[in-house]
Structure formats: structure tokens, C-alpha cells
Amino acid sequence: MRILLLTHAFNSLTQRLAAELRQKDHLVSIEFDISNSVTEEAVALFAPDLIVAPYLRRAIPESVWSKQVCLVVHPGVEGDQGPSALDWAVMGQQPQWGVTVLQAEAAMDAGPVWASTTFAMRQASKASVYRHEVTQSATQAVLKAVEQFASTSFVPQSPAHSQWHPLMKQPDRAIDWQADDTATVLRKIRAADGFPGVADTLLGQTCHLFDAWPEATLRGLPGEVIAQRETALCRATTDGAVWIGHVKRVGGIKLPAALAFADELSHLPHIRPVPLPDWWHVSESTWQDIAYEEAGTVGYLHFEFYNGAMSTPQCRRLQQALIWAKQRPTNVLVLMGGHDFWSNGIHLNVIEAASLQKGSAADESWHNINAMNDLALELINTPHQITVAAVGGNTGAGGCFLARAADQVWVREAVMLNPHYKNMGNLYGSEYWTYLLPRRVGMEAAKAIMHNRQPLTASAALETGFSDACVPGDVPAFRQAIQDKALNMALATDIQAQLAIKNKARLQDEAQKPLAAYRAEEMAHMHRNFYGFDPSYHVARHHFVTKSPASWSPRHLALHRELGWKKP
Ligand code: COA
Numbered sequence: 001m002r003i004l005l006l007t008h009a010f011n012s013l014t015q016r017l018a019a020e021l022r023q024k025d026h027l028v029s030i031e032f033d034i035s036n037s038v039t040e041e042a043v044a045l046f047a048p049d050l051i052v053a054p055y056l057r058r059a060i061p062e063s064v065w066s067k068q069v070c071l072v073v074h075p076g077v078e079g080d081q082g083p084s085a086l087d088w089a090v091m092g093q094q095p096q097w098g099v100t101v102l103q104a105e106a107a108m109d110a111g112p113v114w115a116s117t118t119f120a121m122r123q124a125s126k127a128s129v130y131r132h133e134v135t136q137s138a139t140q141a142v143l144k145a146v147e148q149f150a151s152t153s154f155v156p157q158s159p160a161h162s163q164w165h166p167l168m169k170q171p172d173r174a175i176d177w178q179a180d181d182t183a184t185v186l187r188k189i190r191a192a193d194g195f196p197g198v199a200d201t202l203l204g205q206t207c208h209l210f211d212a213w214p215e216a217t218l219r220g221l222p223g224e225v226i227a228q229r230e231t232a233l234c235r236a237t238t239d240g241a242v243w244i245g246h247v248k249r250v251g252g253i254k255l256p257a258a259l260a261f262a263d264e265l266s267h268l269p270h271i272r273p274v275p276l277p278d279w280w281h282v283s284e285s286t287w288q289d290i291a292y293e294e295a296g297t298v299g300y301l302h303f304e305f306y307n308g309a310m311s312t313p314q315c316r317r318l319q320q321a322l323i324w325a326k327q328r329p330t331n332v333l334v335l336m337g338g339h340d341f342w343s344n345g346i347h348l349n350v351i352e353a354a355s356l357q358k359g360s361a362a363d364e365s366w367h368n369i370n371a372m373n374d375l376a377l378e379l380i381n382t383p384h385q386i387t388v389a390a391v392g393g394n395t396g397a398g399g400c401f402l403a404r405a406a407d408q409v410w411v412r413e414a415v416m417l418n419p420h421y422k423n424m425g426n427l428y429g430s431e432y433w434t435y436l437l438p439r440r441v442g443m444e445a446a447k448a449i450m451h452n453r454q455p456l457t458a459s460a461a462l463e464t465g466f467s468d469a470c471v472p473g474d475v476p477a478f479r480q481a482i483q484d485k486a487l488n489m490a491l492a493t494d495i496q497a498q499l500a501i502k503n504k505a506r507l508q509d510e511a512q513k514p515l516a517a518y519r520a521e522e523m524a525h526m527h528r529n530f531y532g533f534d535p536s537y538h539v540a541r542h543h544f545v546t547k548s549p550a551s552w553s554p555r556h557l558a559l560h561r562e563l564g565w566k567k568p
Contacts, residue, residue, distance in 0.1 A: 001150065002568065004048035005030045006039060006070070007055045009550065010557060012394050013073075013135045014054045015416045015455040020139055021052075021146065023457075029559040032550040036061040042553070043068075046560035047567055050149055052142060053104070060104045070104040071114055071145050075134045078116045081109035082165035086126050086134065090191040091168070097121050097129075099137040101145040103156055112156035114145035124339075125193035125211075131340050131394070132474065136414055170199045175209075177223030182240040186212050189244075194307070197248055202233070202257075203264040210254060211245030211306050216285030218274070227272040228265060230317070231256035232287055234274070243287035245306055252356070253349055253545050256311070279321045289314075290321045298486045299330040299385070308341025308399055311350040312364070315371035322378050326385065331499070332490040333385040334482060335406060339475055342391045342415075343399025345431075346372055348424075352545040361538060362530040369430050369526055372398050373519055376431045379405040380515065383503050386489060390482045391458075391467070392475050397421050400466075401431035404440065407502060409467040410485065411458040412478040419466060420453045423554075425540030428525035435509075435518040441465045453556050 003026045007014045010030060021028045031042035033056055043051070043064055051070040053060060060070050076085030077098040089097045098118035103111035117137040122129060148154035173192050175185055189212035192198045197208030203225055213232070220226035220236030227234040232243045247261070248254045258265060265271060276282060281291035281302070293300045303318050310318070325333055337343055346368040354364035379387060379402070389403035391411040400419035403409050411417065419437070421429035429450075437446040441464050449456075449464070461467040471481050492498070529537045542548075555561050 001049040001146070002027045002029070002046060003146070004028075004042060004046050004051045004560075006033055006042075006051055006053045006060065007031075008033050008057045009055065011055055012131060012416050013138055015418075016135055016139055016414070016457070017052065017054050017142055019416070019455065019457045019460070020143060024143070024146075026146070027559070030553065030557040031560075032553045033058065034550060034552065036063065038553075039064055042558070042560060045565065045567060050146065052146075054138065054142070059108060062106065065104040069149065071101050071142070071149075072104050072109070072111070073138045073142060074100045074102060074109050075130065075138070076100060076109070077118060078113055079159035079162040080165065081162055082167070083108070084165060084168035086130060087168040087191045088165050089121065090126050090129065091172075091187060093187065094121055097133070099134055099141050101138075101141045110158075110162065112158050114148055114154075114156045115141040117141045117144075123190075125190040127194040128340050132414075136474075170196075173198045175200055177235075177237070180237060182214055182237045182242055185237050185242050186214060189242075194254075197254075202235075202244070202247060203261055203268070205261070205264070206250050207260070208248040208254075209244050210247065211257075213243040213245065213287040214285060215241040215243055215287065216283075225268075225271060227274045228258050229274045229276070229287065230289060231258050231314070232289075233257045233261065233265075233271075234287075245287070253352060255349055255353055256306075259350065259353065279324055290318055292321065292325055294328065294330065295483065296487055297330045297490045298332045298334060298483070299325050299328050300334045300336055300486075301325050302336045302338070303343075304338040305341075305343070308338065308344035308393070308395065309347040309349065310343055310345065310368075310372065310399075311347035312367045312371045314347070315368070315375045319371070319375045319378050322375065326378075326382055330490070331385055331495050332388065332486050333382065334388045334390050334486050335379070335403075336390050336392070336479075336482075337395070337403075338393055341393040341399070342389065342395035343402050344394075344396045345398030345402075348541050349545050352541060355538075361541070365530045365537075366527075369398075369523070372402065372431055373523075376402050376405040377515060377519075380432065380506070382407075384499065386495070386498060386502065388482075388486060388489075390478075390486075391415055391417070392478045392482075394418075397424065397427075398429065398431045401429070401433040401436055404436040404466070405432065408469070409461075410469040410471055410482060411461055411467045412475070413458050413470055413472045414474075415458050417456045417458070417461050417466070418453075419456065419461075420450050422450065422453050423540075424544065425529070425537035426534075427529050427537050427540075428522065430519065430522040430526050432515060432518050432522070434522055435513075435515060437466075439509075 053072045100116040101114045105111040119133040197210045218241045232245045247257045279292040281293045291302045351364045355361035387406040388408040389406040396418035421427040458470045462470045
């Protein structure tokens, strides 16, 4: 079938659906929901058999749904209706939730159901549930709905009961710091994360709160900011405290809390800095973005950076942790990344903030990419351990090549990888990709990956040679499988021989062309991207960070807009 994906953005769910539908031999084209007339034009050009809307922020025009079947993905159980489905589910602590694929009609979410699935809810942010459980369930449900549509005998039915839940507004989310305990504060912030956050006042300033974590030991007057650690601030509740990782100030962008409030914090010496003594994992009862664990002769380095974005200081700290971990008596070192993302490369929000604060976004980009490169170099040069990137969450751009800097890349089956840079204003990219990619996939395939700018599923990444293993399961099952694999690797009788082979290969590569030469070539391009006459990267970053709505569908996604496209 010809399937048109109509979507607000090419987010990870849309990427996954496009890949899965293509794997089933459907011809898939993507159109961004820009305006009714643009949607009508896309439908006329592509003449799809079926339209699927994985992620929309407004209704499909009647001129389209009245003429052909449009399937809408609703992140709610059968009969649930309304625009804040997942927010209410997280806020109401539903033990079970689901995804429904229904047919677009005049009333929102009220059409007949083509497929639905359910899942057990996890205590996590809305965005995290969306990236894992919702994406997994939506993929299953859409594939089933497409099958039902193809069978022609299936007649979709309206649910027996339905209930409309209105848009969740800020008063529904408000935190009462004098009355709410830690669990309530966490639930409220998680139900609003990554968008829109909870409107609140912090250090006397109006802002939106995101990225909350429990703190079991620190105490203070309810609502008071009592401590800071690296990028986060700790705020007392009625029965404990929470760490707030990110905030968005009025008129600003979402930033690490300590950076967004840097001025205020410098005037508040009584706020305790609470550094952790070293890199060992402390416990689940505090916030720790970099944490090391060890089992047998395997080390595990976790880095839970919000949205996978890695600022200059975060890269520098991770490099320090890596240097430390490399000195441990282990022979396998696994880089675990975070739960939702492994890494998405340089921190575009922090870079944008540099320009908003009258600094230089070009300079901050330069510092950040150098810090990423130093980190990647540290990983490439690991003589005493076989290194593994255990990619359990999505990863994009420089994050993919940081993973590829490890000896082995093991990817969870449901993960989407975007190992290319050009979507960010034609960025050339660094992180030694010109060394790391061609030696794995060949020069031609490397050029194609960079040029085509398509996401890769974990199985496609394995097929192309980008990765070394595709591991099934949800995050806990993946982590267990990684532990088993890593332990087997560490116990292999030839582990020392493997290390010797790797170190010899590195020396040979270095003799042929030093890593410094690859880096210098890449950075010459990056210098032009950051400081040159073409501002595309700065413009693209600004639009990405401020979430400007798309004004056209890129031609590498919209087949029907390719030059030479012939309507079937
Ligand atoms: N810096 C800062 N924020 C980033 C980021 C980065 N490098 N990459 C992603 N994010 C943020 C997004 O702005 C979004 O923020 P939100 O919490 O306010 O919604 C959040 O992470 C999730 O991103 P989203 O695009 O919704 O995730 P996805 O899984 O659907 O898509 C990517 C993943 C990688 C395709 C997409 O995030 C992307 O293109 N990121 C930019 C990668 C990049 O160009 N890095 C710089 C070059 S190294």
C-alpha cells in the first residue's frame, strides 16, 4: 500500500512507524501538518491508500478524512478522548494504560476503533512513557490496524463507552509546596514533562519546572531551595525533598536549572553545594547524573543526561569519570547512557542560551564539540578494557558516533538511531565520524548514511554494520541481557588476546592516519559551520530549540515532493 504519514514532526514514534511499515513493503511518504491546503496537496500528489497520523496537534481537515480512511494514534485506552490523555494517566496514577488507533471523524478521538493495545504503567515522566510504552504499543496497534484495513472485511466499531477528558491546564498541575509531599510533587512534574512543565515560582522567579527526582536525605522548609548539585537544584517538600533538573524561565528556553538560575544562585551562598564524593552509584534516593557500578570484572558507566543532550561541562565530567573508570581493575567497560536516550550530541539549548545571554553561540558550539571529541578520544584510547556502548535509548547525531567510538555497539531492538548531522543546518559533524564510520560500513555506505539522513532501526544498524548486536526487550530486560553478555565477554579465556589485537589495530590505524588528522579535517568543516558566512546551523538550531512549527516537509522524507515524482 501507499501510506502517507501525516505528522506534526518526524519524532521517534513517526520514525519507528515509517521504518516498520517500510519493512512490511509499504511505500511510505511523510508530510508535516502545516496547513489544510498543504495536507490536501500532499494527498493529491501521493494518492495514498491510507493515511496514518501518529502525532498531530490539530484535527485532520474534513476535506481529507471525508474522502478516505485516516487512522489517528491516540495515546489512551479505548473510549478515552481528549488532548491530554497521557498527562491525566500519569497524574491519576493509572495502573494500566494504552494506545488506540481510531478513524478520524468530525469529533476528536470519537471515531471507530481499528486497533488498540494496553500496557502496564511505569512510574516515570510522560515523555519517558511516550518514548517507551506508548511507542511500542502504537507500533503494534498501527501494524495491526493496517493489516485490518488491507483485509477489507474488518469493520471498525465505536467503543461501548467513551469519556471526554479536557485539556489539562496549569491550575490542574499546580504544586502547593506547603501541602504536597514528595510523591505528589514528583507526580505533578512528571505528568507535565517534557511539555508544558509545571508553572511555578523558583527563587522568586516565575518559571516552568521539569525533570524531577526524589531526594531521601536533605531536608528544609517546604518550598525552600536547599541545595545544588552540578546542573540541578534541590527543593524541600513537606516530607523530604526533590531535585529539579530543568526549568524554563518566562520568555526563555528549557535549561539546566543551575544554569537558568546562575545569577540568583551566586547571591545565595547559604544554598549548600552537595557534591558526590566520587563516581560510584550512591542509591536510587538521590539525583546522580553520572554513576558507576561494577560486577566481577565488568564496569558500567551510566550517564543520565536529560534528553541525551551533553553540554561542555557534562562532557568534561563524563570524561573525568571515564578516565577514572578506565583505571579500575576491569577488562570490560560498558557505557550505559541514560534510560530514554543514550546521547543526542552537543547541548543545543545550552548553546542557544549562550547567544541569548549575549555570549557567542559559535564559541559555545566550538567548546562543546571539542569537549565531545575529547570524550570520544578518551573512549577510543582505552587499552585495558574492551569497551561497549549499550544503547538502550534513542541516540542521534554526535551521540551515535560517541557510541561508535566504543569497540562494540549493542543496541536495544526498539531503539531508533540517527547517525547523521545534516538535519541541523547542514552540520558537517565531528566526534571522529570520518574515522569511525567508514571502517565499519565502507566509504560508500558511510556517504549514503550521511547524505540520506534517514533514521536507522536497531536491526538496520546491525545489517549495515554500524552496530554489533541487536538485543530484544524493554529496558530492564535489555540491561539484564547486557550484563550477561558483558560478563561472558569478560570471562572469555582469550580476553587478553582480544585486547592485544585491538591495541595493535589501533596502533596500525594511527600509523596510517593519526586521529588528530581526522579531527583537524572535521573541525575545519565545523569551524565554517559555526563561524562561516552560511548561518544555516545557527538558524536550524534556533528553530529546533524554540520548537518553531515546520513550514515545509523536507524532500528526503516527502517522496511525493521529490523532483521527478510521478503520481501513480
Ligand atoms: N540538545 C538539546 N536538546 C535536545 C537535543 C540536543 N542535542 N536533542 C534532543 N533534544 C531535546 C528536544 O528538544 C526535545 O526537547 P523537549 O523535552 O523540550 O521536548 C527532547 O530532547 C526530545 O527530542 P525529540 O526530538 O522529541 O526526540 P526524538 O526521539 O523524537 O528525536 C532526534 C530524536 C535525535 C532525531 C532529535 O532529537 C534531534 O534531531 N536532535 C538533535 C540532534 C543534533 O543535531 N545534535 C547536535 C549535533 S551533534
